[in-house]
Amino acid sequence: MKLPGKTVERLSEYRRTLLGCLGEKKNFIFSHDLAARLHITAVQVRRDLMLIGYSSVQRKGYDVKELIEKIGTIIDSDESMNVAIIGIGNLGRAVAGYFKGKRSKLNLVASFDSDPQKINKVISGVKCYPHNDMEKVMKELDIRIAIITVPPDYAKEIAEEAVRFGVKGILNFTTIPLNVPSWVFLEEYDMITSIEKVAFFVKENMI
Amino acid sequence: MKLPGKTVERLSEYRRTLLGCLGEKKNFIFSHDLAARLHITAVQVRRDLMLIGYSSVQRKGYDVKELIEKIGTIIDSDESMNVAIIGIGNLGRAVAGYFKGKRSKLNLVASFDSDPQKINKVISGVKCYPHNDMEKVMKELDIRIAIITVPPDYAKEIAEEAVRFGVKGILNFTTIPLNVPSWVFLEEYDMITSIEKVAFFVKENMI
DNA sequence: CTGACAATGTTAATAAATTAACAATACCTC
DNA sequence: GAGGTATTGTTAATTTATTAACATTGTCAG
Numbered sequence: 001m002k003l004p005g006k007t008v009e010r011l012s013e014y015r016r017t018l019l020g021c022l023g024e025k026k027n028f029i030f031s032h033d034l035a036a037r038l039h040i041t042a043v044q045v046r047r048d049l050m051l052i053g054y055s056s057v058q059r060k061g062y063d064v065k066e067l068i069e070k071i072g073t074i075i076d077s078d079e080s081m082n083v084a085i086i087g088i089g090n091l092g093r094a095v096a097g098y099f100k101g102k103r104s105k106l107n108l109v110a111s112f113d114s115d116p117q118k119i120n121k122v123i124s125g126v127k128c129y130p131h132n133d134m135e136k137v138m139k140e141l142d143i144r145i146a147i148i149t150v151p152p153d154y155a156k157e158i159a160e161e162a163v164r165f166g167v168k169g170i171l172n173f174t175t176i177p178l179n180v181p182s183w184v185f186l187e188e189y190d191m192i193t194s195i196e197k198v199a200f201f202v203k204e205n206m207i
Numbered sequence: 208m209k210l211p212g213k214t215v216e217r218l219s220e221y222r223r224t225l226l227g228c229l230g231e232k233k234n235f236i237f238s239h240d241l242a243a244r245l246h247i248t249a250v251q252v253r254r255d256l257m258l259i260g261y262s263s264v265q266r267k268g269y270d271v272k273e274l275i276e277k278i279g280t281i282i283d284s285d286e287s288m289n290v291a292i293i294g295i296g297n298l299g300r301a302v303a304g305y306f307k308g309k310r311s312k313l314n315l316v317a318s319f320d321s322d323p324q325k326i327n328k329v330i331s332g333v334k335c336y337p338h339n340d341m342e343k344v345m346k347e348l349d350i351r352i353a354i355i356t357v358p359p360d361y362a363k364e365i366a367e368e369a370v371r372f373g374v375k376g377i378l379n380f381t382t383i384p385l386n387v388p389s390w391v392f393l394e395e396y397d398m399i400t401s402i403e404k405v406a407f408f409v410k411e412n413m414i
Numbered sequence: 415c416t417g418a419c420a421a422t423g424t425t426a427a428t429a430a431a432t433t434a435a436c437a438a439t440a441c442c443t444c
Numbered sequence: 445g446a447g448g449t450a451t452t453g454t455t456a457a458t459t460t461a462t463t464a465a466c467a468t469t470g471t472c473a474g
Binding site for chain 1: 209215216312352398399402405
Binding site for chain 4: 237238239249253254256257262263265266267268
């Protein structure tokens with residue numbers, strides 16, 4: 001199914017919001033309510049759900065459980081997919097934390113680091129392998145997604161290795177933009193940019 | 208100066224790339240070279256620079272030093288701006304790390320936490336104050352930007368407090384979408400969404 | 415039973431962001 | 445110094461994303 005990137009992002013957010021609804025025993029939800037929880041418009045919600053072909057129970061809103069499942073059929077893969085974090089420093093551990101207790105199709109199965117202090121220990125719930133074993137471990141565990149949280153100087157090299165060892169998607173948290181072949185999906189996030197952006201608009205608002 | 212959000216983000220990236228150029232003694236750069244380093248198009252670079260009114264030395268490309276300064280006059284504030292990190296766990300420390308050794312108009316001047324183990328210690332280069340002192344410290348230090356890296360359950364409350372205590376911009380790294388008054392600039396980043404997005408497109412590419 | 419309503423799904427309009435196109439211009443070569 | 449070239453700045457076109465508009469439909473009150 002061909003979907004705009006932004007819609008995919010929102011589907012992920014819808015699902016988490018809906019899971020929250022289940023927690024509060026809310027079994028039906030209106031588009032405007034779901035929208036309000038995410039600070040977007042109801043039209044956007046309806047449009048996104050139209051794109052994935054979901055229809056509500058008229059007049060009662062969306063069936064929360066059903067919609068969660070529907071979103072799952074769209075954005076989840078059929079079998080689960082293995083993920084590794086490369087560089088298990090502060091940021092790596094923070095990311096690992098997000099996986100804890102989540103049952104989803106995404107399994108965090110390994111982390112890599114070159115610090116001997118960390119190697120072969122379980123850190124933030126995941127075993128840390130030595131950088132030197134990346135090839136073996138990545139192939140054995142069939143790792144498809146790499147989250148790169150290494151210091152900037154190593155980023156390029158690590159990314160190339162990851163690609164060579166079979167990774168099909170990369171989430172890059174370093175400040176170094178990466179090159180990857182076209183068959184690898186790359187998502188980059190740069191914190192510094194976000195911080196400077198906030199600073200810019202704060203400044204502008206004050207003028 | 209009124210600029211599209213995306214342009215502001217790229218300006219921040221241009222500047223960092225250009226600083227890298229200075230490091231390698233490269234004093235002039237062509238639009239296509241700068242573009243290549245960031246994996247965007249040369250047109251985009253030229254368009255962005257047009258918006259901020261910068262002109263190159265014809266045929267020699269952009270003067271790196273000059274452009275760095277020009278970008279500074281656009282995105283930096285005149286005086287420096289104080290920043291605090293709320294919640295100095297793994298993620299908070301990772302963010303703090305990005306400030307180290309950077310001389311910029313943004314000063315990370317405080318962190319807050321409620322863990323007694325952390326309070327009054329210097330963590331990742333910044334002093335950690337108790338959550339209870341937020342009002343006093345934020346007002347005394349004139350903190351304008353808050354980076355929220357607390358556990359999700361506290362996010363809303365923390366954000367409200369930060370706004371009440373004078374913050375004008377928030378960068379929210381929790382998975383909880385926040386409400387803020389219109390005069391506060393809010394930027395949100397949700398890691399889980401990014402990860403799920405990567406997983407989705409990996410899946411799609413494989414089909 | 416029926417009229418009013420509230421909420422949806424969808425098409426059309428608008429806005430934002432990116433890319434293409436191209437004239438202008440300085441430099442280099444011969 | 446004339447011609448060719450590489451690069452820019454800018455306008456126009458395209459694409460993508462968001463918002464508005466509205467007909468449709470099931471539900472409920474009376």
